[in-house]
Amino acid sequence: MDLLDRDGLTEREFLERYQPGDYERPSVAADMVIFTVTDAEADSYRKLPEKELRVLLIRRGGHPFLGKWALPGGFVRPDETTEQAAARELREETGVEDVYLEQLYTFSDVGRDPRTWVMSCSYMALINSDQVKLQAGDDAADAAWFKVTYRLMRESKELTGDGYIKTLQYELKLISEDAELTAVVEKTITVKPSSTATAYAVVSNDGLAFDHAKMIALAIERLRGKVNYTDIALHLMPGLFTLTELQQVYEVILDKELLKAAFRRKVADLVTETDHYTENAGHRPSRLFRRKMEE
Amino acid sequence: MDLLDRDGLTEREFLERYQPGDYERPSVAADMVIFTVTDAEADSYRKLPEKELRVLLIRRGGHPFLGKWALPGGFVRPDETTEQAAARELREETGVEDVYLEQLYTFSDVGRDPRTWVMSCSYMALINSDQVKLQAGDDAADAAWFKVTYRLMRESKELTGDGYIKTLQYELKLISEDAELTAVVEKTITVKPSSTATAYAVVSNDGLAFDHAKMIALAIERLRGKVNYTDIALHLMPGLFTLTELQQVYEVILDKELLKAAFRRKVADLVTETDHYTENAGHRPSRLFRRKMEE
DNA sequence: AAAATAGTGTCTTTCAGACAGTATTTG
DNA sequence: CAAATACTGTCTGAAAGACACTATTTT
Numbered sequence: 001m002d003l004l005d006r007d008g009l010t011e012r013e014f015l016e017r018y019q020p021g022d023y024e025r026p027s028v029a030a031d032m033v034i035f036t037v038t039d040a041e042a043d044s045y046r047k048l049p050e051k052e053l054r055v056l057l058i059r060r061g062g063h064p065f066l067g068k069w070a071l072p073g074g075f076v077r078p079d080e081t082t083e084q085a086a087a088r089e090l091r092e093e094t095g096v097e098d099v100y101l102e103q104l105y106t107f108s109d110v111g112r113d114p115r116t117w118v119m120s121c122s123y124m125a126l127i128n129s130d131q132v133k134l135q136a137g138d139d140a141a142d143a144a145w146f147k148v149t150y151r152l153m154r155e156s157k158e159l160t161g162d163g164y165i166k167t168l169q170y171e172l173k174l175i176s177e178d179a180e181l182t183a184v185v186e187k188t189i190t191v192k193p194s195s196t197a198t199a200y201a202v203v204s205n206d207g208l209a210f211d212h213a214k215m216i217a218l219a220i221e222r223l224r225g226k227v228n229y230t231d232i233a234l235h236l237m238p239g240l241f242t243l244t245e246l247q248q249v250y251e252v253i254l255d256k257e258l259l260k261a262a263f264r265r266k267v268a269d270l271v272t273e274t275d276h277y278t279e280n281a282g283h284r285p286s287r288l289f290r291r292k293m294e295e
Numbered sequence: 296m297d298l299l300d301r302d303g304l305t306e307r308e309f310l311e312r313y314q315p316g317d318y319e320r321p322s323v324a325a326d327m328v329i330f331t332v333t334d335a336e337a338d339s340y341r342k343l344p345e346k347e348l349r350v351l352l353i354r355r356g357g358h359p360f361l362g363k364w365a366l367p368g369g370f371v372r373p374d375e376t377t378e379q380a381a382a383r384e385l386r387e388e389t390g391v392e393d394v395y396l397e398q399l400y401t402f403s404d405v406g407r408d409p410r411t412w413v414m415s416c417s418y419m420a421l422i423n424s425d426q427v428k429l430q431a432g433d434d435a436a437d438a439a440w441f442k443v444t445y446r447l448m449r450e451s452k453e454l455t456g457d458g459y460i461k462t463l464q465y466e467l468k469l470i471s472e473d474a475e476l477t478a479v480v481e482k483t484i485t486v487k488p489s490s491t492a493t494a495y496a497v498v499s500n501d502g503l504a505f506d507h508a509k510m511i512a513l514a515i516e517r518l519r520g521k522v523n524y525t526d527i528a529l530h531l532m533p534g535l536f537t538l539t540e541l542q543q544v545y546e547v548i549l550d551k552e553l554l555k556a557a558f559r560r561k562v563a564d565l566v567t568e569t570d571h572y573t574e575n576a577g578h579r580p581s582r583l584f585r586r587k588m589e590e
Numbered sequence: 591a592a593a594a595t596a597g598t599g600t601c602t603t604t605c606a607g608a609c610a611g612t613a614t615t616t617g
Numbered sequence: 618c619a620a621a622t623a624c625t626g627t628c629t630g631a632a633a634g635a636c637a638c639t640a641t642t643t644t
């Protein structure tokens with residue numbers, strides 16, 4: 001192919017002479033919502049421990065948002081994709097290598113970073129409690145796992161002339177051993193005859209940096225959506241697990257109780273049974289399952 | 296809040312003195328997959344016309360990819376979000392203002408643009424045939440609507456030691472009045488005990504610029520996925536439409552025939568019936584419906 | 591009447607919700 | 618035996634698949 005452009009150049013000539021213009025360019029960061037599930041303290045050793053959904057946050061050691069908690073992340077380098085940058089941050093922060101990683105959304109609101117023009121491509125990572133143990137040797141001293149809850153608090157609908165605006169307010173709560181953060185995220189759905197638009201806004205925010213409350217909210221919504229029709233939740237499970245544990249994970253993600261019989265029917269084709277059982281549990285042993293790797 | 300950082304600065308002082316470093320930054324473009332549905336020519340005026348799913352492409356007038364077809368798009372400016380940039384491009388290209396717009400994915404492969412470091416945040420827009428008429432006055436002379444088909448051609452699965460790799464090859468065909476483009480997009484799903492990764496690659500590509508074959512493939516997959524559990528397809532319909540037309544749109548998106556009775560039951564709560572009917576159709580008139588704006 | 595599309599009725603199958611019942615282990 | 622969890626059986630009702638049937642218009 002040797003097409004010539006208006007200046008009579010071939011593509012090779014064009015590229016050899018190409019000089020990037022000096023118009024403004026944004027910095028692009030990759031930020032990660034890293035989820036895991038851990039056992040809460042049980043009242044008695046005969047009772048099963050409850051499961052908690054947790055997110056990793058890092059306390060900011062410099063301006064802006066000094067002292068606030070932020071998602072792990074960093075700037076993308078010219079020789080890597082946003083996904084590679086996310087995986088690199090994940091490795092640096094947690095030592096974990098082989099995890100489920102999914103791009104969520106690219107945030108580009110003007111002024112979202114008070115320093116300069118910064119976009120953020122956000123990712124969701126799911127790691128299981130086996131892998132989390134490796135978290136010891138991280139460089140950011142002020143990293144902590146926060147228990148997450150995300151709950152619809154208020155719902156309203158306003159009719160406009162030719163459509164309506166639905167407003168949903170969610171309370172996002174993040175609780176660690178020594179900090180408790182709360183944010184309210186508002187989801188606004190504007191329905192008009194020829195369009196539907198959804199926008200997120202942070203209404204109040206106590207302790208989270210940047211627009212990271214929005215990112216966490218979006219991640220939870222994605223997780224909740226996918227749990228119902230994929231095997232995504234299995235990435236939060238250790239190698240061997242009981243169906244009751246799996247059900248607890250679904251319940252903590254969806255923030256709602258499920259019926260045992262129906263749940264077992266539903267996940268039957270996502271798991272493979274093994275010949276192992278739990279031991280010394282203070283009650284009847286439970287069969288252990290693995291994630292199904294065929295099909 | 297007047298916390299001081301290690302240099303003893305308040306946040307305000309820090310920001311006043313902040314100088315962006317001179318590390319490399321990418322350009323960020325917003326590219327759009329604009330879908331619409333139009334009637335194909337009918338054999339006889341007594342037969343219903345078939346529906347076609349179409350995408351807007353623009354022939355490149357300069358290097359790189361001179362003469363190839365590309366998605367409409369452009370660079371994001373510092374005073375706008377990627378979404379605003381997408382909406383701006385859409386307006387410039389088609390004159391259309393009020394449409395369904397959804398962020399798809401941010402592409403950042405190294406070398407995806409041969410000139411320089413460019414990421415692209417891709418969007419999907421759905422516009423209806425009423426709105427498309429406005430397309431006359433566009434600046435890019437070489438814009439054309441292409442009929443799209445996207446079909447699974449080959450499927451294979453290879454077992455690895457502890458998991459498997461599934462490879463799906465899709466043929467993407469784009470046909471306009473005077474051009475026919477074909478690309479093969481390969482979707483690779485790598486399943487390992489603690490992760491699942493999906494990657495897209497363009498295996499062959501005849502006539503599309505950049506990685507735009509991947510973007511279109513991703514857009515179609517998103518559209519197909521959402522059609523089943525949202526009212527997204529209604530954004531492709533004009534103000535009044537028959538249920539048969541709506542079914543045709545579902546069928547052309549999903550590339551599969553649906554059963555009439557079941558379809559009507561399924562969409563019943565997405566539409567509102569009107570008192571209008573089609574006229575002079577050469578057969579029994581059909582009731583016209585609108586998109587349901589309540590609930 | 592023929593051609594064409596519009597629209598409905600209903601049987602079957604599948605699957606989720608609901609709930610009760612049985613089974614197994616430890617203290 | 619009591620406490621605790623594990624696991625199964627089955628009824629019901631909602632929704633999707635399948636297919637046949639009726640209805641209405643134009644030529």
